[in-house]
Amino acid sequence: MNSAWKRLTKIHKKGKQTPQYKETEENLPQKEISLHLDINLKNIKEVLGNSGDLSVREFKMGKPTLHKVALLYINGLSDKQIIGNSIIERMMGNVNNTESVDPESPSQLFTYIKENILTVATVKDETDFNKLLNSLLSGQTILLIDGLKKALSCSAEGGEIRAITEPTSEPAVRGPKDSFTESLITNTAMVRRRIKSPNLWVEKMKLGKVTQTDVAIMYVKGIVNDKLLNEVKERIGKIEVDEITGSNTIEEWINDDTWTPWPTIFITERPDVVAGNLMEGRVAIFVDGTPIPLILPAVWSQFFQTAEDYYTRWNIASFLRLLRVGAFLITLLGPSLFIAFLTYHPELIPTPLLINLMSQRQGVPFPVFIEAVLMELTFEVLREAGVRMPRPVGQAVSIVGALVLGEAAVSAGIVSSAMVIVVAGTAISSFTIPHHTMLDAVRLLRFLMMILAASFGLYGVGLGVIMLVAHTASVRSFGIPYLTPFAPLIFADWKDTIFRNPKTFLSTRPRLINQKKIKRTGDAQNLGPSQRESQLKDNESKRDSNET
Known part of the structure; x- marks a missing residue:
């Protein structure tokens, strides 16, 4: 176990840069091309x-x-x-x-x-x-x-590949309707259609000693932070495995923190989202055979933004983002607050509501905590069954199963009707979180908050929130604080976080992510390396002529 942990954490230690383009041929036989x-x-x-x-x-x-x-x-x-x-x-x-x-x-x-x-x-x-x-x-x-x-x-690559379809997990009403496929060439071309610039660079390599999977790193030269780019290449170069089955394998290898529940790498299936993040100075990693590229670094507020926020008016987009954050808090703290109030702090509940809740609980054989855990686990089982079963059958199982089981449980006196309302409200709120990686983290943390609420009441909930905020503030995504721009506090970057300002005010890029070209306006020709190199050569020649 210790050797596995050392091997897992070794990739995050800085050292001499590993060549990331060296082809692994250890698995291939040592033969030569013959004359015959x-x-x-x-x-x-x-x-x-x-x-x-x-x-x-x-x-x-x-x-x-x-x-x-x-x-x-x-x-x-x-x-x-x-x-x-x-x-x-x-x-x-x-x-x-x-x-x-x-x-x-x-x-x-x-x-x-x-x-x-x-x-x-x-x-x-x-x-x-x-x-x-x-x-x-x-x-x-x-x-x-x-x-x-x-x-x-x-070059005659081809074969049968899936056609470009509409996004399934990130739909948009006014935005584009195309999503990535399993073809690496098709995916990079879809991004290049949106960024028609020679500064959009794509570096390809092969990973996996056996699978020899094609991997591409995409970034905008002149906008991306060189330190970030070198760190990405260094971590990818240290991946030594036999198989790369998808982008999730690379994600687990290059993560900053393996044990944090928060997703520190952003994933998407929309080319316009990748293009927008590249223009902010981020790096995208494409894996052949996977329609989900990786975008890094990622920050907490990024997981409450959708592509449609930039296709609607700024005030509507800001309201929807605020609504998602509120639903996130309900999903995380809803059941735990219900357990804490009803178990330890009933005096804080209005008397008519308390009498109604206590009358509903007459005949329920379980404590509030056990009741909540049973209902949450039942809902998680229904959600998983709906996902794994065929789509028409899965929807019927998840909807009918929730209605029938909820009504039957209340009629049998196993749970109270108020608990069914709390669990159902928590489930509906969770569906407003646009990215499932953040949703999965909240689903896990919700049970931890319920245990703290059942143990210490509101004090346990408060302690859990403090510990969670402290942990989140300590998380890094490729050196970028996860709570940027709230911690550290950068007011200038608040304009596109929980609220979205009008696009006329979005004239700068995030400062911690991009440190080369902060302004979104200016001469685009200055992004390329050739212009800077020629200018440096001209300055050196002028300096030499002046010295002579």
């Missing part, structure tokens, strides 16, 4: 275990010298239309062309195919066997020629 085509095909088939989805197309090219050529690709990962039209058709048509150039050697044929025949977008030479396998398993098409110790890697 048959040996290359045998080695590839042997490494892949004679996999049934490996397609091999062999033919001959060149006149009068016929050279053996083989085309390899993985079914389902490559676009057969591109392979057929831009590679096979072009090469087979060249075989029957009597006026074509006659490449006498395999190297001449290799150059002729690369420069005159292939019409795909990207063609790259591969001289390493392991890199050739990685390209093949990434959906590219490999071209091998007998008598040559190198191959051609042609």
Whole structure:
């Protein structure tokens, strides 16, 4: 257990920067590309275990010298239309062309195919066997020629992917209706459509010694904080696992605090939300096969904002944000306050209401705390059942189950009707929290507050709130305080937190997140590194001329 804890916390210690672009090939066999085509095909088939989805197309090219050529690709990962039209058709048509150039050697044929025949977008030479396998398993098409110790890697990635659909967990009435998919290229392109700037940089790498998952880091050069960017690269570079199954794996590895209930990394399925956060100086991490990218750093107030807040009037958006924060407090403290008042402080309840509550509890065999825990657990079970079951059946189970069980429990005298109202109100309030990661944290903390209320009454609730605020103030997200801009106190950044000011007043970026270009206005050309480098070179040349 101690060794696992040391390994888990080791990634958060600062040290020498680890190379994050080093490809892990320990799991691949140490073989080389042979001069003989048959040996290359045998080695590839042997490494892949004679996999049934490996397609091999062999033919001959060149006149009068016929050279053996083989085309390899993985079914389902490559676009057969591109392979057929831009590679096979072009090469087979060249075989029957009597006026074509006659490449006498395999190297001449290799150059002729690369420069005159292939019409795909990207063609790259591969001289390493392991890199050739990685390209093949990434959906590219490999071209091998007998008598040559190198191959051609042609970009023909494709296959069946899910179409772009409307967001399911973050819907908007006036905003865009597109959401991310499982394709990394599609996701980065959706963000680039919104930020048409050469300063939007995308750095790709592969993570996972076995899975070799494609991961992309996206940021706006000149706006992002360089210290933040280096910290992100350093933490990602220290991830040493066999499999990267999704963005959640990276999230758990690069988190600042493993044991905090609060989410310290923001997730979304909307491209406009990613674009807006990038323009504030944040960094986005995309993982191939996952439609949910990571945005960091994250602050507490960010989880009560939605994309639709920026498509409606500022006063309506401010009211809705305030409503969400109030619902958050009801979800967190509602059952615990009911337990504390009814168990320890009944004198604080108005007499008519107290008489009504006590009359309802006649015949209930459990204390208030046990009653509340039973009802909350029942509701959590119904919610989980509704999520896991098929959508039409799940909605019926969650709605009908709550009504039937609630009414039956009250009729049987197991719980009081007031407790059903409290639990139902808490559940409805929880649905107003727009991001489920924050909702999951509140669901967990609610039970802790109920235990404190049952043990010490309002004193326990107050103690729990103080401890929770103190813990939240100590949480960091990539060096940024989680309660920014409330702690530390930065009044200038309050304009887009719990309340949203009109957009004419949103002229600056958050100061702790962005420390390079605070103002949202100015010359955009100054963001790029080329302008600054050229200016520095001009200043140095002028200084040298003055000295001479």
